[in-house]
Amino acid sequence: xxxxxxxxxxxxxxxxxxxxxxxxxxxxxxxxxxxxxxxxxxxxxxxxxxxxxxxxxxxxxxxxxxxxxxxxxxxxxxxxxxxxxxxxxxxxxxxxxxxxxxxxxxxxxxxxxxxxxxxxxxxxxxxxxxxxxxxxxxxxxxxxxxxxxxxxxxxxxxxxxxxxxxxxxxxxxx
Amino acid sequence: xxxxxxxxxxxxxxxxxxxxxxxxxxxxxxxxxxxxxxxxxxxxxxxxxxxxxxxxxxxxxxxxxxxxxxxxxxxxxxxxxxxxxxxxxxxxxxxxxxxxxxxxxxxxxxxxxxxxxxxxxxxxxxxxxxxxxxxxxxxxxxxxxxxxxxxxxxxxxxxxxxxxxxxxxxxxxxxxxxxxxxxxxxxxxxxxxxxxxxxxxxxxxxxxxxxxxxxxxxxxxxxxxxxxxxxxxxx
Numbered sequence: 001x002x003x004x005x006x007x008x009x010x011x012x013x014x015x016x017x018x019x020x021x022x023x024x025x026x027x028x029x030x031x032x033x034x035x036x037x038x039x040x041x042x043x044x045x046x047x048x049x050x051x052x053x054x055x056x057x058x059x060x061x062x063x064x065x066x067x068x069x070x071x072x073x074x075x076x077x078x079x080x081x082x083x084x085x086x087x088x089x090x091x092x093x094x095x096x097x098x099x100x101x102x103x104x105x106x107x108x109x110x111x112x113x114x115x116x117x118x119x120x121x122x123x124x125x126x127x128x129x130x131x132x133x134x135x136x137x138x139x140x141x142x143x144x145x146x147x148x149x150x151x152x153x154x155x156x157x158x159x160x161x162x163x164x165x166x167x168x169x170x171x172x173x174x
Numbered sequence: 175x176x177x178x179x180x181x182x183x184x185x186x187x188x189x190x191x192x193x194x195x196x197x198x199x200x201x202x203x204x205x206x207x208x209x210x211x212x213x214x215x216x217x218x219x220x221x222x223x224x225x226x227x228x229x230x231x232x233x234x235x236x237x238x239x240x241x242x243x244x245x246x247x248x249x250x251x252x253x254x255x256x257x258x259x260x261x262x263x264x265x266x267x268x269x270x271x272x273x274x275x276x277x278x279x280x281x282x283x284x285x286x287x288x289x290x291x292x293x294x295x296x297x298x299x300x301x302x303x304x305x306x307x308x309x310x311x312x313x314x315x316x317x318x319x320x321x322x323x324x325x326x327x328x329x330x331x332x333x334x335x336x337x338x339x340x341x342x343x344x345x346x347x348x349x350x351x352x353x354x355x356x357x358x359x360x361x362x363x364x365x366x367x368x369x370x371x372x373x374x375x376x377x378x379x380x381x382x383x384x385x386x387x388x389x390x391x392x393x394x395x396x397x398x399x400x401x402x403x404x405x406x407x408x409x
Contacts, residue, residue, distance in 0.1 A: 001194050001195070001198075001257075002198065002253040002254070002256065002257050003253065004198060004201065004250075004253075005246050005247075005249055005250035005253065007205075007243070007246060010242070010243065011242070011243040011246060011247075012209060014241070014243040014354070015209050015211070015243070015350065016209065018350050018353050018354055018357075019209070019210065019211060019212050021353060021357075022212045022214075022349065022350075022353055023212055026212070026214070
């Protein structure tokens with residue numbers, strides 16, 4: 001029969017430390033698994049290898065907002081990207097209402113990618129909205145060249161779509 | 175022979191054979207419960223071979239890298255794994271266990287054996303002795319059959335219980351070992367420099383190392399397949 005290993009107080013302290021680390025990691029990886037489920041709905045993350053996605057995304061959070069809650073403010077320096085899981089948000093530029101964002105839409109990506117200031121304020125419009133927020137780990141980008149290329153490509157497509165939408169609105173007005 | 179006696183015999187054998195192992199299992203669960211160990215649903219047990227070889231590799235690079243707790247945990251896991259393997263293999267030797275370990279301890283079989291030996295020791299067996307020997311042999315055969323049916327079910331059930339419990343304990347302890355191994359390794363300058371040479375950074379863990387390793391081992395070899403399976407644990 002085997003001889004059982006006896007752990008002392010120092011060992012126990014170390015185990016408790018590891019438990020804390022593991023719990024923190026697992027919470028993040030569970031959120032990451034959830035993001036993989038909706039990956040292709042988040043346009044700027046489309047076609048990125050899941051392993052790359054895990055390397056470049058961090059600080060994943062599901063956040064609930066109530067009506068009139070400010071999610072991001074124009075001029076602020078923050079770099080999270082937001083994906084609307086449910087509810088509606090309103091966009092203001094220089095305090096002027098410029099549009100509405102619905103579930104399935106992404107915002108905040110420009111500031112995150114170009115590390116610039118927020119160019120609009122976004123507030124919760126519906127009684128409640130659930131958003132997924134995440135940040136991009138630029139340090140890991142050098143190991144994920146394809147992911148970086150895809151993000152820029154997706155972003156260019158998104159900007160192009162917005163321009164086309166604006167053009168079509170302007171044409172309709174005329 | 176009534177079934178209660180047979181069941182009692184099997185029970186006594188279980189206590190003698192498995193009692194100490196069940197104590198070890200209970201102690202381990204109690205220890206992990208008291209410290210609120212995190213119970214992972216992923217199959218870290220599978221990564222045992224990989225982690226064992228990493229422990230060996232790191233020790234070869236820097237034999238002082240491992241903390242006292244990591245060394246103890248490594249010893250603990252290896253001991254438990256040997257126990258697990260012993261019981262896993264025992265599932266293949268039910269007949270042998272019955273014949274060699276169980277039967278010699280059962281009173282009624284001891285008596286039959288003694289009587290057979292008494293007859294064999296006689297210089298000359300008469301017709302009555304030979305008849306009696308035949309009866310004893312038949313009786314022994316029938317009893318063995320009855321005993322075996324009780325023994326086999328119970329023995330397999332106990333082994334399943336033991337191997338299942340040991341696997342759960344090992345899974346949790348291996349998960350902790352995994353985390354502690356990389357944490358200790360990255361505190362060693364020599365190991366860290368060797369990782370850096372492989373273009374791996376300080377955020378290295380099993381998943382990242384396996385990803386690197388998969389890129390350098392020959393595809394479709396046993397090692398490659400094993401690493402692929404391990405990688406799925408972490409993703």
